[in-house]
Amino acid sequence: MNRISLAAGGVLLLLCVVLSIAVNHYRDNAIAYKDQRDKATSALQLATDTINDMQTRQRDVAALDAKYTGELADAQANIDQLERDVAAGRKRLRLNATCTANGTASATGVDDGSGPRLTDAAERDYYTLKRRIETITSQLTGLQAYVREQCL
Incomplete structure (x- = not known):
């Protein structure tokens, strides 16, 4: 009986050792899988945050672009209306100029009754310059706003 008890005790001890090794193996696997899951979750959260930030920035940039594009379109429409x-003769361009006859000061009377006037080419150039000034001003203002709001 002693031998049987001793053999049964040995088998139980061997079974406990085998079960202990199996439990440790599966526990280590569970820890490794948990670490992988945590890393993947962290990477996924970082990617989601990055995408959300990029979408917010894109909306902000689109709003800035729409604002300054609208302002530029309004300025261009005003220039076109002025032209x-x-x-049509509803408005006149005013010049700050004095005219002299042949380079000498004229008498107090009016020589030909017309005031200083731009040539047609100079008038077209005036509108072109005005459009370009509005365009560059709008572009520069938009870029400055972009740098202030998005880059800093």
Whole structure:
């Protein structure tokens, strides 16, 4: 009986050792899988945050672009309306100039009754310059806003 008890005790001890090794193996696997899951979750959260930040920035940039594009379109429309008004005679371009006859000061009377006036080419150049100034001003203002709001 002693031998049987001793053999049964040995088998139980061997079974406990084998079960202990198996439990440790599966426990180590569970820890490794948990670490992998945590790393993947962290990477996924970082990617999600990056995408959300990029979408927010894209919306902000689109809003800035729409704002300054609208302002530029309004300025261009105003310049076009001014050009049409001057051509139709509803408005006049004013010049700060003095005219002298042949380079000498004239008498107090009016020589030909017309004031200083731009040539047609100079008038077209005036509108072109005005459009370009509005364009560059709008572009520069938009870029400055972009740098202030998005880059800093």
